[in-house]
Amino acid sequence: MARARRNASKRQKTAGRAAKPRRTLWVIGALAVIVVIAAVAVASRSPKPPAGPNNDPAAPTAPDQASPDRLTGRWLRPDGGYVIEVRSAQGNGVLDAAYFNPRPINVSRAEWRRDNGRLQVFIELRDANYPGSTYTLRYAPQQDRLVGDYFQAVHQQTFDVEFVRQK
Numbered sequence: 001m002a003r004a005r006r007n008a009s010k011r012q013k014t015a016g017r018a019a020k021p022r023r024t025l026w027v028i029g030a031l032a033v034i035v036v037i038a039a040v041a042v043a044s045r046s047p048k049p050p051a052g053p054n055n056d057p058a059a060p061t062a063p064d065q066a067s068p069d070r071l072t073g074r075w076l077r078p079d080g081g082y083v084i085e086v087r088s089a090q091g092n093g094v095l096d097a098a099y100f101n102p103r104p105i106n107v108s109r110a111e112w113r114r115d116n117g118r119l120q121v122f123i124e125l126r127d128a129n130y131p132g133s134t135y136t137l138r139y140a141p142q143q144d145r146l147v148g149d150y151f152q153a154v155h156q157q158t159f160d161v162e163f164v165r166q167k
Contacts, residue, residue: 066119066141068112071095075146075163084123084135084146084163086110097123105130121146129154137163 068089075084080101087096089112097110108126112119119139126132130153137148146163 065117066139068119070141070144071112071119071121071139071146074166076166077161077163079161083166086121095121095123099123099125121148135161137161 068091071086071089073086075086077083083100083102085098085100087098089095093111093113095110095112097107099105099107105125106127107123109122109124111122113122114120115138121135121137121139123135123137124132125134133153134151135148136151137146139145140147144165148161150159150161151157152159
């Protein structure tokens, strides 16, 4: 009988040891669920962008389907008198373009493409003081403007720019 009590006592001790790791797993699992629920609650409270028109003139509420021919013409950058002249926009994405400051600067590459339904323009300049400077622009049909970035290669700086159509 004493032996039966000892065996029963050993089983209780062994069962207690096995219960601790199981309990630890339950606690870890419960904490993980709480963390996930808290993360979802915080994410759902994040501010959402306001509905309606936004402040980016080159981001219309619906994608524009303007013809690439809308890119042709003389475009003036009002902050410095720089001019992009687009003579033609070919169906394969090539632009026949020139750049003036006020003298002509060599345009090594000029392309257009559609991105999310919007016309995009890329112009690369290769000349003295223009070693790979680029314009990456979007056509804003509502304002009839080209809006985007100018990468000034000499100083490795990028600037927000816009061009308005010359009448």
